[in-house]
Amino acid sequence: MLSLRAHAWIAAGLFAALIGIAILGNVLQAAGMAPPPEAFRRPLMIFYFALFLAFGLSTIPVIVKTVLRAQERNAGVAPIAALIRHQNKIIWGMWVLAVLGIAVALPAMVKDGFFG
Numbered sequence: 001m002l003s004l005r006a007h008a009w010i011a012a013g014l015f016a017a018l019i020g021i022a023i024l025g026n027v028l029q030a031a032g033m034a035p036p037p038e039a040f041r042r043p044l045m046i047f048y049f050a051l052f053l054a055f056g057l058s059t060i061p062v063i064v065k066t067v068l069r070a071q072e073r074n075a076g077v078a079p080i081a082a083l084i085r086h087q088n089k090i091i092w093g094m095w096v097l098a099v100l101g102i103a104v105a106l107p108a109m110v111k112d113g114f115f116g
Contacts, residue, residue, distance in 0.1 A: 001088045004065040011062050014055035021048065045115050053102060060094045 002010075029035075036044060068087055071080045083090070109115075 001061070001091065004062065004069065007058065007061040007065065011055065011058040014051065014058055018048075018051055018055060021051075042115055049115075057095060057098060060098070061091045064091050064094070 035041075064087055068080060068084050072084060
């Protein structure tokens with residue numbers, strides 16, 4: 001597993017991409033550019049949604065590592081040592097739960113016209 005700093009940079013980069021794409025779209029629209037053709041809209045929406053999901057999943061290691069590091073500093077090493085030893089399992093478990101939730105929600109989202 002990567003360090004907290006590496007995970008923070010990944011999350012920050014994905015967040016910057018989300019914000020940057022939205023700003024770029026607004027600038028292009030204000031400049032008078034026509035919206036993309038219908039054939040490209042759905043792939044662009046799916047790409048942006050995947051980017052959003054990647055950002056959400058990338059925040060999990062940042063949060064887990066930050067909380068465990070803060071607890072280690074405040075509570076001492078003994079009470080939190082087991083959690084620190086198993087932080088990768090915690091992160092993987094949270095990722096699995098998030099992906100399973102997405103897998104359950106995605107068909108209903110598509111059925112309700114989320115990408116329409």
